[in-house]
Amino acid sequence: MRYISEFRDRKLADTLAARIAREAQPGRDYHFMEFCGGHTHAIFRYGVQDMMPANVHFVHGPGCPVCVLPVRRLDDALELAERHGAILCTYGDMMRVPGTGRRSLIRAKADGADIRMVYSTLDALKIARNNPGKQVVFFAIGFETTTPPTAVAIEIAKSEGLENFTVFCNHVLTPTAIGYILSSADFAPGGPARIDGFLGPSHVSAVIGSRPYEAAAERYRKPVVIAGFEPLDVMQSVLMLITQVNEGRAEVENQYTRVVTRDGNQKAQALVAKAFQLRKSFEWRGLGSVTESALRIRPEYEKFDAETRFELADKQSREVKSCECPSVLRGVKKPTECKLFGTVCTPDNPMGACMVSSEGACAAYWSYGRLRDPGKTDAA
Amino acid sequence: MTGPDLSGSVDMTHGGGGRAMMELIRDIFLRHLSNPILDRGDDAGLVEAPAGRLVMSTDSHVISPLFFPGGDIGSLCVHGTINDLAMMGAQPHYLTAGFILEEGFPLADLDRIVASMARAASAAGVQVISGDTKVVERGKGDGVFITTAGLGVVKDGLNLSAANARPGQAILVSGTMGDHGVAVLSKRENLEFETEIRSDSAALHGLVADMVAATPRIAVMRDPTRGGLAATLNEIASAAAVGMALDEAQIPVSPDVAAACELLGLDPLNTANEGKLIALCPAEDAGRLLDTMRAHPLGRAAAIIGEVTGEPSCLVQMKTAFGGTRIVDWIAGEQLPRIC
Numbered sequence: 001m002r003y004i005s006e007f008r009d010r011k012l013a014d015t016l017a018a019r020i021a022r023e024a025q026p027g028r029d030y031h032f033m034e035f036c037g038g039h040t041h042a043i044f045r046y047g048v049q050d051m052m053p054a055n056v057h058f059v060h061g062p063g064c065p066v067c068v069l070p071v072r073r074l075d076d077a078l079e080l081a082e083r084h085g086a087i088l089c090t091y092g093d094m095m096r097v098p099g100t101g102r103r104s105l106i107r108a109k110a111d112g113a114d115i116r117m118v119y120s121t122l123d124a125l126k127i128a129r130n131n132p133g134k135q136v137v138f139f140a141i142g143f144e145t146t147t148p149p150t151a152v153a154i155e156i157a158k159s160e161g162l163e164n165f166t167v168f169c170n171h172v173l174t175p176t177a178i179g180y181i182l183s184s185a186d187f188a189p190g191g192p193a194r195i196d197g198f199l200g201p202s203h204v205s206a207v208i209g210s211r212p213y214e215a216a217a218e219r220y221r222k223p224v225v226i227a228g229f230e231p232l233d234v235m236q237s238v239l240m241l242i243t244q245v246n247e248g249r250a251e252v253e254n255q256y257t258r259v260v261t262r263d264g265n266q267k268a269q270a271l272v273a274k275a276f277q278l279r280k281s282f283e284w285r286g287l288g289s290v291t292e293s294a295l296r297i298r299p300e301y302e303k304f305d306a307e308t309r310f311e312l313a314d315k316q317s318r319e320v321k322s323c324e325c326p327s328v329l330r331g332v333k334k335p336t337e338c339k340l341f342g343t344v345c346t347p348d349n350p351m352g353a354c355m356v357s358s359e360g361a362c363a364a365y366w367s368y369g370r371l372r373d374p375g376k377t378d379a380a
Numbered sequence: 381m382t383g384p385d386l387s388g389s390v391d392m393t394h395g396g397g398g399r400a401m402m403e404l405i406r407d408i409f410l411r412h413l414s415n416p417i418l419d420r421g422d423d424a425g426l427v428e429a430p431a432g433r434l435v436m437s438t439d440s441h442v443i444s445p446l447f448f449p450g451g452d453i454g455s456l457c458v459h460g461t462i463n464d465l466a467m468m469g470a471q472p473h474y475l476t477a478g479f480i481l482e483e484g485f486p487l488a489d490l491d492r493i494v495a496s497m498a499r500a501a502s503a504a505g506v507q508v509i510s511g512d513t514k515v516v517e518r519g520k521g522d523g524v525f526i527t528t529a530g531l532g533v534v535k536d537g538l539n540l541s542a543a544n545a546r547p548g549q550a551i552l553v554s555g556t557m558g559d560h561g562v563a564v565l566s567k568r569e570n571l572e573f574e575t576e577i578r579s580d581s582a583a584l585h586g587l588v589a590d591m592v593a594a595t596p597r598i599a600v601m602r603d604p605t606r607g608g609l610a611a612t613l614n615e616i617a618s619a620a621a622v623g624m625a626l627d628e629a630q631i632p633v634s635p636d637v638a639a640a641c642e643l644l645g646l647d648p649l650n651t652a653n654e655g656k657l658i659a660l661c662p663a664e665d666a667g668r669l670l671d672t673m674r675a676h677p678l679g680r681a682a683a684i685i686g687e688v689t690g691e692p693s694c695l696v697q698m699k700t701a702f703g704g705t706r707i708v709d710w711i712a713g714e715q716l717p718r719i720c
Contacts, residue, residue, distance in 0.1 A: 010703050047704010231702050347712030368706040
């Protein structure tokens, strides 16, 4: 497998591990937030933390699209399928996430709602074409990586005059979230948690480029290294972060140069700008309401906006009591510090989204790392 | 000789017990699966009891799509049940088959499936000695479901069971992991992708016969079907209350399967196989067993992938090819392609 196995090379990993061990100064601790669930997953799947010195700690960030979606929006999606009778098209990861009362899309499907798992927005369009008598809603979630395909679907629906296709838009923005985390009291000096730098998103940055992180890096004096998702990418990025911290720099550096440029994919950005505009604020699970952190469909495309076409009822949405997903998503608590972890909450019986998604920190801890000492405060 | 007219499709009369059902049995089932026991047309197949201990197993097949690269539901329902018997060390002899057909299912497709069953059974040296057909209304089935049951014989002295796993035993697999699951996925509606990957669907009793002859002390055999290698090893670990230590670098995965899994966000260790087996044997026998497996066409890529441990948590752990360690867990629910 060319271009994959090269980035999992054992010898290079050993060399990098030795360099990290030399570069990390014994007198200090390094706390790096990997923003993306993809990084969390790579760290656990390949055992990257085993190759880190004891004073290098990973703090897991909110970059799991399924995990940050608030329960209310999932309840709304359930309403679209159940009360409004729409065919709801969703990415598979969303199927098992528990909503209010632990009701999930997979449960609703079993009870007769027409919920279809799709692999791309084009599948959802196909379903709309094949079911002209039914309303078809695409449940759009995700960061900047999944936003351009949603924009394309809206554009195609418009050009074909598809009358029965809408998008329930939940796309959120990464740089805003990073800035928000750094501005929060959790990570203020003397606060309960600490971040010395970020492993920046890889696929997201392929779309938006590395430039959008520069403001936060400068303002909060935290280095950001855009890091690929392969284990060697993660290790090299950690080395770059340690070097920046040691030298007192706080720059945006790009380790993932084989994919990411400073300005990103401008064609994709243009598509997104055409179909979407900023929301004034959006609720994130874990972070709460964050100003200008999400996108909505522009008024000129409102025919394709499920929030315009369907009247969504007010509801009292609630998370499972004592689920610590919000603190885990903020990087303030480890999954193992949640009372529910591994007792009532497992991937087979998830109480919160972080235990469902393969990108969720709780699922990664449980599936790959639950033998590790739960009392230790670092990722290992 | 001109064959029967297969241009139509299944309707409710094919399950009604009348002439249409009789013709369906004659024109499709008996035409392909004919043997003296089945041809008698009695309510059950009558056979002489073979010497030795009998093993029985049953397996239902509901695969979508029905036809996939490397096989179809017909060959699969023969191989699946034969392999369940083979994992007990048995020589399979007889199968029965129950068909649930959905109204509207093309007769030509049914004919293709039954012909494939017949080829698979004949190649494996087993006979289908009894059958049943039911028809359900359109929308109440998914084309065709087939349940097969199998009868086989195990030699005295051979006692394979997951409960026999003991610390120190070697863990072997007969070949590459994940081929079937990826081949089927590649033809699923909404996910079709171009690939050369074929299902590994095959009857394993010939390989098993060679293995037990060469290494009678084999303790456990299992075929890692649904849930893949990870699920099957976890089943064995919890049945025998043992742990396992795997070496990822030794687990065979074809480059095409690895690439497809990479693209889709799947793990080959969680992906189904239909023509592979896992064997546990005393460490000192492992080299001989490996040689025997590699000498058989269905075991060419066999490998020793780890060992059983006394680790009290009963988890399957793996040294990653990258140099770290991780748990190899069951998957929760179904494997789902990643979002970003």
